[in-house]
Amino acid sequence: MTAVTVVFAAMGLVALVSAFLVVTSDQIIHAALWLVVTLGAVAGLYVLLAAELVAWVQVLIYMGSVVVLLLFALMLTRTPTGPGSATVTRNQPLATVVAGATTVALGAVMWAGFGGEVIDEDEVRVGTAARLGDAIFRTWVLPFEVLSVVLLAALVGAIVLTRRGER
């Protein structure tokens, strides 16, 4: 067990525990704040995996923007402090099934794709901006562009939905 392994395990534990608190806390804002901890711990994991750029992107986009957006929406709709303001829905069993299935599917893909990978701690290839840019815009440019079209479609869809009936 090297120091890196220990820190990695600790970060993973933090991510897991805070993720559990996200889904169990009875205060929806607390859930959003625990999500910040989860995302931060995952960013730490990325750093330890030598994926620096991905880690800072995670911090900038997820912790700095997505959670702010989440909090904005929550503060706009569910404001009271005090316990019991979290949404309890009857769909919880269904959500459990969906989440479980997603975990299994993603885990299987990861296992199949990177099951035997070993990161040699002595000669790490750090995921710099240059290397990642090369991979995305040379090798994987088509899937990347297709994904961006999907996002654009979602954006347009959201605008259409919110402006419906406004003629």
Add this chain to the structure above:
Amino acid sequence: MGEVLEIALRCLVVLAAFLVLPLLIGQIEHKTMAHMQSRVGPMYAGGFHGWAQLIADGVKFVQKEDVTPRAADRTVFALAPAVALVPYLVVLFVIPLGPSMVGADLDLGLFFALAVMSIGVLGSLMGGWASANKYSLIGGLRVASQLMSYELPMVLSAVSVAMMAGTLSLVGIAEAWQWSWLLWQLPALVVFVTAGLAELQRPPFDMPIADAELVLGPYTEYGGMRFAMFLLAEYAGILVLAALTTTLFLGGWRGPSSEELGWLWALTKTMVVAFFVVWFRVAWPRMREDQLNALAWKALVPVALGQLALTTVVVLA
């Protein structure tokens, strides 16, 4: 052993800068605003032109009672000031004062700085919600909407110089800086400082704290040391914004005899930018919420995109 000592020393220096420079900026703000408004400002504390005013303020804040509203969410309420303050300390580690005078020269320094800076806003949001006060809550909402509008132009304008330098390292960008950037990267500079001001909620973008309508926005319920931390976060934010502007757009440590005096140049430029930040506060009235968002989306984003396109053409040509 020597390496550990050096790291410890660097950490200590950055910490000292974090504790001293924001106070200096605070004093600049007190005095500049006073003289621009035909007052003299603090004159007594410490003797010479009230130089110790902020230290006296600090002592006063420590003595004050720490009040927490009964309906407040105590944990989040207590954590918020720290969440607002600590990110700026972390960012200071990657901002260089000279080619080797930097806490840590990260390969992705610029990205790191922008990413960590965006976390500080969570502190205002947490404070706004946890205070259980409707003025605080509205202030928090305004903080969030403002951040979402201004984050994009800020990142876009920073990308422009990073592209020109061909690196994301802050030291690398300052080393690649040329005089001509002052001229044709000027739109990016203006967008960066404007968006930075909005992210720090400094006037004229202080709609979230608008004292005439929201008391003090997210900070209404805070007093004593906790309020002092929010105040310190504001000045530390100005310091970080000014230092980043210096490094990205004003050539960092460049200047006459920059071999020995580089750090002095960097500090001077930083303080001049901070002075401008104070000046903007005195010069312009607060913008309305809709004007604020319109400015971001209709003016700053197009300008930043145009600058980015221009830079791309120059880099490729």
